[in-house]
Amino acid sequence: MIRMARRRSFDVTRLPGFTAIAILAFVLLYAPIVTLVIYSFNGSSSVNLWGGFSLQWYRIAFENEAVQSAAVRSFVIAASASMIATTVATLAALGTTRRGKFPGQTIIYVMINQPLMVPEIVTAVALLIFFASIKIATGYTGLGYLILAHSAFCVPFAYLPIRARLEGMDSAMETAAADLYASPVQTFRHITxxxxxxxxxxxxxxAFVISLDDVIITEFVKSAGQDTLPTYMLGQLRRALTPEVNAISTVLLAVTIVILTAFFLMTRKRD
Known part of the structure; x- marks a missing residue:
């Protein structure tokens, strides 16, 4: 009977056409990325005509002062926004999960995750209006607005994995620490x-990755001379498209892969 039950168990991989659909999905997902990486080594100035293998567009991109300043600005904004968003998200997750049910809990969840449900263009327009009035009142037009705007948008992205981790944690160790007269701060620092x-x-x-590749909010909030890598690339696409954009995109892809690999190794050791 056990063998018959195993034979009759549902297996999605045995459905007709599963393999073909899976292959098609992977092709649609990764074929454009592979094409982008290949043409970043194109020796021709055309983006669709192969002119032989060359690293000239990487050299041109790294020597381009506009690309250098945009890259530094992007990483500064992304790093600052991810730290702020993660701090706020951690506090919000602790406040909404490390206590019992309370009135308005669902509304708080909705408010925290609001940027995920509202079209980004709506958030961008709202931030534009909000920060424009502050710029007029204070005269300050620095990067602080972009950092705050990215932080506000990235909070729900940081909140979701933190909340999921908290909900999966057993509170027995925290209770034991409290029974051993540990203060709330000591319990949080050494256990939670x-x-x-x-x-x-x-x-x-x-949050870092979301901030790094954001275009819409950056376009609406930034002041003159505050281009990030995505907005710089968008500007280049409007002018003359060259394989330099492919080279920059490939470098961003490599940075993302490195971050993902480092995170995987780090979390695997901790688990």
């Missing part, structure tokens, strides 16, 4: 935070 760290790292990584 180490156990929560994989979720915090996941939230920070996700």
């Amino acid at each position: 935070l180490p156990l929560l760290m994989p979720g915090v790292l996941a939230g920070a990584m996700l």
